[in-house]
Amino acid sequence: MKSRGHPSAATPAGSITDVPGLHVGHYQRTGRGWQTGTTAVIVPAGAVPGVDVRGGGPGTRETDALAPQNLVDQVHGVCLSGGSAYGLATADGVMAWLEERNLGFPIGSGSDQVGVVPVVPAAVIFDLGRGGQFANRPGAEFGRRAAKAARKTQSHWGSVGAGTGAKAGGLQGGVGTASTIVTIPGEDGQPDLDVTVGALAVVNANGSTIDPLTGLPWERRCFQLRRPSSTERQSLVEVLDGQATPRLNTTIGIVATSAQLTKAEVSKLASVAHDGLARAVRPAHSMFDGDTVFGLATGTHLMTSESTTLRVPGSRNGALNQLLTASADTFATACTHAVLAATTIGDLTAYRDVCPSASRD
Amino acid sequence: MKSRGHPSAATPAGSITDVPGLHVGHYQRTGRGWQTGTTAVIVPAGAVPGVDVRGGGPGTRETDALAPQNLVDQVHGVCLSGGSAYGLATADGVMAWLEERNLGFPIGSGSDQVGVVPVVPAAVIFDLGRGGQFANRPGAEFGRRAAKAARKTQSHWGSVGAGTGAKAGGLQGGVGTASTIVTIPGEDGQPDLDVTVGALAVVNANGSTIDPLTGLPWERRCFQLRRPSSTERQSLVEVLDGQATPRLNTTIGIVATSAQLTKAEVSKLASVAHDGLARAVRPAHSMFDGDTVFGLATGTHLMTSESTTLRVPGSRNGALNQLLTASADTFATACTHAVLAATTIGDLTAYRDVCPSASRD
DSSP states (O other): OEEOOBSSSSSOSOOGGGSTTOEEEEEEEEETTEEEEEEEEEEEEEEEEEEEEOSSSOOEESOGGGSTTSSOOOEEEEEEESSGGGGGGHHHHHHHHHHHTTOSEEESOGGGOOEEEOOOOEEEOOOTTTTSOTTOOOOHHHHHHHHHTOBTTOOOOBSSGGGTTOEETTEEOEEEEEEEEEEEOOOTTOOOEEEEEEEEEEEEOSSBSBOTTTSSBSSOTTBOOOOOOHHHHHHHHHHHHHOOOOOSBEEEEEEEESSOOOHHHHHHHHHHHHHHHHHHSBSOSOTTBOOEEEEEEOOOOSSOSSOOSOOOHHHHHHHHHHHHHHHHHHHHHHHHHHHHHOOOBTTBOOHHHHSTTTSOO | OEEOOBSSSSSOSOOGGGSTTOEEEEEEEEETTEEEEEEEEEEEEEEEEEEEEOSSSOOEESOGGGSTTSSOOOEEEEEEESSGGGGGGHHHHHHHHHHHTTOSEEESOGGGOOEEEOOOOEEEOOOTTTTSOTTOOOOHHHHHHHHHTOBTTOOOOBSSGGGTTOEETTEEOEEEEEEEEEEEOOOTTOOOEEEEEEEEEEEEOSSBSBOTTTSSBSSOTTBOOOOOOHHHHHHHHHHHHTOOOOOSBEEEEEEEESSOOOHHHHHHHHHHHHHHHHHHSBSOSOTTBOOEEEEEEOSOOSSOSSOOSOOOHHHHHHHHHHHHHHHHHHHHHHHHHHHHHOOOBTTBOOHHHHSTTTSOO
8 A cells, every 4th residue: 555645745746636537626716804714525427425523513515415324325515515504505615616517417318308406515614703603604605606616636735715714723723635555465366456545634623633643634644844943832722722612613534446336335425534543633524523534435446447346345345445545545535634734824823833943845 | 531540550449449339340261262251230229221333233132212202211230241242141140149139120110129120221331252162152151240349449451241241442451449529619608519530341352442653552641651562563563563464343331420410410421421432442333343331320429418410501511521621531541441451361371461551660
């Protein structure tokens, strides 16, 4: 398993868009009482969805449709947003954008098709009032603009989109990403199969991604970081200790793979991504966190010419286990990247400004 | 929050039996084709139960009765065992032992009570054949003997009871324990409340508790360990790499607290203990792991004279969050302790024998 390391905090070499077919777009507003935004992941060719909700205070939409026993087995977009429960309205805008492109669950078939209903799973973080005005929150237009901005080569991370108003353990939070290539051994003369696992995390956590003892992230193996100076570590501890009583906080995200998986398998993939969250954010899954991870499986592969499925029944669970391990590791890296890539907005200070020597490129 | 550190690997200062009312007993057989056993946790005064099953291949009993919406709100014992699904028979012996003491769900009331039905939640690990004979597995008698051996001052840990045939990432696994004292701030002039959280883990994991890069446990903050020599680290990597293809593996355990909690809260406590598992054992929750954690809340306290509940509604979730954080941390420490306390049996080598300088007392 090769992790695509981040050569620096600001320019990740691995991204959820390394999973072919996934596009990411952000839209946000800051200043004049605003500090919030929306991130949309668009999959024009569709993906098999899954979800695991493990926080005590979630804000979600269309999660029941993703249960393995339920009907919908393809989605074309996922919406992550600030705005707490109000921000669930952003999915309306993603739905409208998808409907205009005839992407969604088809109503009627063939020449009798009368339209589509796009199923857009969504989850939100609590950032109400971070920009100064409690009533400034994302609506449908934010979702539409985030969908419209979606690109395969997304290069904006950190304090953008749904991460604009995010806060993580007293520091500025953000949106992070990472990807891993998993090589699944071929059997019966078949060639090895390279499968991509990508993750996107919006970190607005009650817990911290930074170990106060070292001043470095709990999960830092994919990053080249220097140990912060003692002065920097002291400043960091003051920031971490100084955060207000935790209220409503959340890490939300997506783990995606190019493998062809069933809905139940994608649910398991989303579930084990929470292990990465547990390692990267401490504590996690509190009563005040709405921690939610969506899964997406596109069923295509990055680097194979012929095989498009995990086909060998005897080793299918073994191959799935490799993807589960990558799911946890990649989601952990995405969580850490979110905080490393964040930039200071207003009175929320970013890690890179508290510990500049650690995150210097 | 104070963690009761382990001054050495072999003699933990913190134990699940620090939660008043909990007794732990082990029974095991080794040699002549045997290497398996059973661990019983007995709570004569009863405890509110919960459970979270997060592995892909669990072996459990009486978990449905623990769902918050279901009837049973007190259990008097939990049974953990080797023997894979066959080992679920050990709960029969714990039931019989409890029935003889009239401990269980009462049938009829007052003078019309005709008897009890003890509800004994159980989970098993896969250790079939580790002693040489596939057919040598624990039955009801193992459960009865483990219950009979239960003591408040349990001092046997490591390769005993349900951990006798356990294997963790190629090393000998075992049973580990830990405890934490959580101080919940008093409100409205009430005194602070000291609540104990204890954990017991049987580590038979597909993943490893040891970081191959350092040769030390992933979660080691509660232990005084030296860095192993380069020769030891080399031996360790060979052991970790040399393990056979993972088959059926599992970490099972219990997180217990002296706080008075509802069934739903105890379920959440068990759920967040899996975060500790995710940090201590990497990877965890695979399709071949039957990872299961039970929760128990006794409703008594270690060090308070008057308060027996988390009473203040406004801060109840805040107090619960403190317990959830302790649940993850304490369960992680118990998992690590299981491997540090393990001793070599047969051809399964213990960490202390591969890296003796790390775990020297």
